[in-house]
Amino acid sequence: MYRSQRLALRYLTAAMVLFGLMVVFGILASIYYVHPTFLLNTFNFNTAKILHINTLIIWHLMGFFGAVYWFLPGETGREVEGIALAEIMFWVFCAAVAIVAAVFIFVQYGASDEFSMWFINQGRKYVEAPRWAAIGILAVALVFGYNVVASAVKSTRRSGILMVLIFDLIPLVVLYLDAFPAMTDMSKDLFWWWWLVHLWVEATWEILIGCIMAWALMELLGTSRRVVESWLYVEVALVLGTGILGLGHHYFWIGTPGYWLGIGGFFSALEPLPLLGMVIHAIYDSGTRHLRAGNRPALYWTLAEAFGNFIGAGVWGFMMTLPQINLYSHGTQWTASHGHFAFWGAYSCGVIAVLYLAVAGSRERKALDGRAWKWSFALLNLGMLGMVGGLLVAGMDQAFFERALGGSTWGAFIALQHRPWYVEGMWTRMGFGVLFAAGYAMLMYDVLTIGKRRRGEAEEPLKEAAA
Ligand code: HEM
């Protein structure tokens, strides 16, 4: 194994630890919705939510880094350039995350001044880390960028996938600068904040996961590079063509000019197209191999990624992307339903697919034994679908009764808190969240014990693969 691949395993391990913390804080955050006085003034909802969504971003970034460090040496045929620096940065990253998490948990908030911005919380949703830590994350990302670019430059093999990845890294890192400035005008602040949120998840991250899944499909199914790269170019063109101006679907109700209604509505409505392309691509590749892969968990998670991306991001996003709907659905649990489904489908499933490829590639016996992976696959996806369903019902109740009929008044908001559909949605989310947590536990059990369990069980998938 290359050093870079050992670093990849470390990144994937750190990602899974943070994923676990994210689940814990998610379940905590869901309790306040059914018990509003839960841990009141000790550990409030906002603290739990900040921890939930910041660990969300960080574990995905770590998962992506892990995936790239895993595939890169195979792609360039050599050890990653500057690997020693990358290894140091991994520990810098972990230390920064641990300190920030401790500050979020124990300090929680500070005065509205420069000190708080530097050392407690910058206050921009999803990227709340204080400035010193944000600078650290930027340094980690720059070293990562250097590793990828320098490896490509030093190698004689420069594939299309690698070039797409390199061009994608530039906007991906530059957009993170959006976490820094302090603005006093709410409209301007939101205007720029959406560049980060939207152009990350609906443009740069989509291209990044496109590159990662392209490598995964080649390793998993032996699909030809020509086929995978042709698809990748089409997807990238479509993602950029629809996603960049699709940004306008967040410019509806924050004080931006009215022309964004048309621009945002039109381009964002086209955004599901590239995601549908990715589903067709994955099915096409799997079909050519009759769904046979030595690594079945990775294959299942790859297909879950393709469908989850299309349905969670494409279909769930499409539902409320036109201004006529968004007028009522904006910022309701409907949004949270889409946010969960999209992140899970597009990104988490992809990271888990790579995790299985990396685990199988790094253990002595490449056996993916037993039934544990099936249980975790079922529990995690069922848990997520249950949460998404509960939130959708609650969110539609909010959109119809609080917003449309109730006229978005404070009274309507209060009345909504007792409506059965809403209340049941909150309980459903919590219940399925526990199921999801069980799936997470099963996933950890599986990846930690793969290749170490009973022999007989272990050989079954190997025989199948050989057949
Ligand atoms: C045990 C499982 C989980 C539970 C119980 C849970 C619960 C919650 C809760 C209560 C919130 C706050 C919603 C609000 O502000 O009203 C939240 C926000 C969020 N969660 Fe989760 N979550 C879980 C897993 C996940 C996973 C796996 C993902 C993505 C991969 C995710 C992504 C998000 C996002 C993006 C938000 C912010 C949504 C928004 O503000 O619109 N969560 N979650």
Ligand code: HEM
């Ligand atoms: C993987 C891709 C995607 C991810 C991870 C994602 C995630 C999210 C999240 C977390 C939010 C809530 C942001 C917040 O207020 O905190 C959001 C909002 C939104 N998303 Fe997506 N999304 C994706 C793709 C899409 C697509 C393709 C569409 C449209 C076709 C879409 C339409 C929307 C809209 C309209 C909102 C605003 C909802 C509101 O006004 O409350 N999203 N998305």
Ligand SMILES: [Fe+2]
């Ligand atoms: Fe968006």
